[in-house]
Amino acid sequence: MSAVSVATLNQRVDAANAEVFDRIVAADPVLVDIAPAGDVIPGMQDKMILHAGPPVDWEHMSGAQKGSCIALALFEGWAASADEAIELLSSGRISFEPNHHHDAVGPMAGTTSRSLPVYVVENATYGNRAYCRPAEWLQQFGAYSEASVAILRNWRDLQAPPLARGIRQAGGIKLKPLIAKALQMGDEIHNRPLAGSSLLAKALPPAMLQAGLSTEELKEGFTYLALNDFLFLPVSMASAKSAADPARNVDYSTVVTAMCRNGTEFGIRVSGLGDEWFTAPAGRPKGRLMPGFSEADIGGDMGDSTITETVGWGAFCLAGAPGILGQTGGTFEEALAYSRQMYEITVGVSPDYQIPALDFKGAPVGIDIRKVVETGIVPVLDSAMAHREPGYGNLGTGLVRPSIECFKAALAAFTKRYGTA
């Protein structure tokens, strides 16, 4: 396929990358619903668990992701005890598939099963939809205690329904202005979605009231909105996924369309390389640990939440979210430096999402694997820390840099397919 000259090929790549950039920034995400995964996620089946990261089987799954699956088996009633759950999960009777194979994403372990309600975001520009389960501090980190399962049950039975009614009553919530505003309010809408959560939380009550919910339903809904600082993370993730998906499968493009981790491996997809995953061993996030834990306890980096960095948010906007340094450590100068570095490996600058501390420069959008390999600069990623063993909750918040090896492997595959770019 590659009898063209290097100059011609590079022109084709640049044009393809410009097209991918245009598609990403043209996204117009709208929160349209919250609904059980089995009702809305394409291909979702019973006895299926979708998980964060590239494909992985039970045997190779990280401890935290295994714990999270145990909790889901209890939540779905597939098992009555953790032992029963482990037996089932290791029996081959549960299918494990990446969220990314189903237009979905999930924070941390990212595990999703059919009765778990997920946020539904539609990209109004292209009509595609993306899905994300809620964020919380126990089950998605690998805890499978009764308290952990109860969080999912409350979400399914008490909290998701009134929120969903409000969202539908409002005819959907346009997210582009909300995200643009949150990014000027100290959020990077990944590890720090406080402003996004607050803006969404204050937008919903009028519509929830209008939807004719009972006082008890309103109480559950309002209380969830009032107390949930991470309300917006799954909405942000589904927005990012809805923006990234139309940018997939553009021939000749060297732009990354997904980055994710399952606790064992970090993986990327590249637009010109279809659905192939390029993987490397998962890194270890660095940050401030909860008291009582040590570095040796930290499991491999985990989660689909790096879909936010994939479209230019998250740690790419760290310069605009210095409040996060209270959790991760580090200085404001370092945060500025991280953001500035990301312009060196990206295709363009967002016309909508601006960073005030960089004098309103747009966020860096579209990671070009050529630039990553050339410069040796890998993306900086927000992350949270989970234990290496099942059964624990959140251990803290941090940053991580992935291995450059998967970018190199992707570029090698690109060269094999298209020639030397």
Added chain:
Amino acid sequence: MSAVSVATLNQRVDAANAEVFDRIVAADPVLVDIAPAGDVIPGMQDKMILHAGPPVDWEHMSGAQKGSCIALALFEGWAASADEAIELLSSGRISFEPNHHHDAVGPMAGTTSRSLPVYVVENATYGNRAYCRPAEWLQQFGAYSEASVAILRNWRDLQAPPLARGIRQAGGIKLKPLIAKALQMGDEIHNRPLAGSSLLAKALPPAMLQAGLSTEELKEGFTYLALNDFLFLPVSMASAKSAADPARNVDYSTVVTAMCRNGTEFGIRVSGLGDEWFTAPAGRPKGRLMPGFSEADIGGDMGDSTITETVGWGAFCLAGAPGILGQTGGTFEEALAYSRQMYEITVGVSPDYQIPALDFKGAPVGIDIRKVVETGIVPVLDSAMAHREPGYGNLGTGLVRPSIECFKAALAAFTKRYGTA
């Protein structure tokens, strides 16, 4: 009174200023109610208008403040037309007094009359209360159209009552954690109170629901909360006033306890100098004007909102609120420089209110008139722009530096009273 040596006097001043600093930072503001000014503001009477800034009579009042008074006369039913209102206001039958003489503050024109509901903030440490009227874009800028008066009527009849019920049902809303959080979310809680507004807006619905309000009342309240980005400004101002008041009247202190403007004059009070106002002509704020207006249209700087800078917020925290530069113009480096400069004229650093972009350094608190005069650095103040003539709404957002003359006059009075400090 001043036979002591300069060294002894300076020791006394430093000790007094430390006491004033301690009192300001010890404040524990709690939003306890919203109620008609006449029911709660000490000394509030019928046919009385409280206004922003140091004392001023009708004749010397700025155009915008006059327009704001005309609107209030119509709102209270004291007059049936603007002409009737002007006749009444200039007749001597209305008494004009500063908000500051009644434990109150008000944004821009700051005009407050008996039936206008005001936010009530209690400083739980000292038990004192402070009051502030709501912020909006017309009447407080001098507009007296039907639309302008309707804003006040809706606030009084529809919006304030359900909010008040929720606040009381909640047993008050503790503001210290909310303010500390907002200051890490890109707010300086003066010109940019978006995060504070969002945090308060999402905190109230559960309590409003519990208060047993009707669906119609809830709808009005929730809609006001959802759509009001300046919801928090009066709460922030009343918090600041509640923090500054216990710091008044500490003998020997050279710390400023109030800064305010009425559109004609800028005035300050100093702790060791009792209730005396030291004034200078009001400045002209600089910022980005609304289309259709020119610099020549801008009236004198106006409002009690600089009570926020008095306690270390507002433009003193500009480094943490670069999003505001979209309205005011200027670069992030300039915002950093403004905040850094304020440490040179203040007594100490807030233990609670931190600026992430300065690596979580506390806000600069307690303006020392000695330092202002010594360094020639005057406080930097957030402001908004009003027209020089009555009848207009908001013209834009900006920054202003007051004249140094009132600081010099205060220091001269201090020297006269206590000796050479």
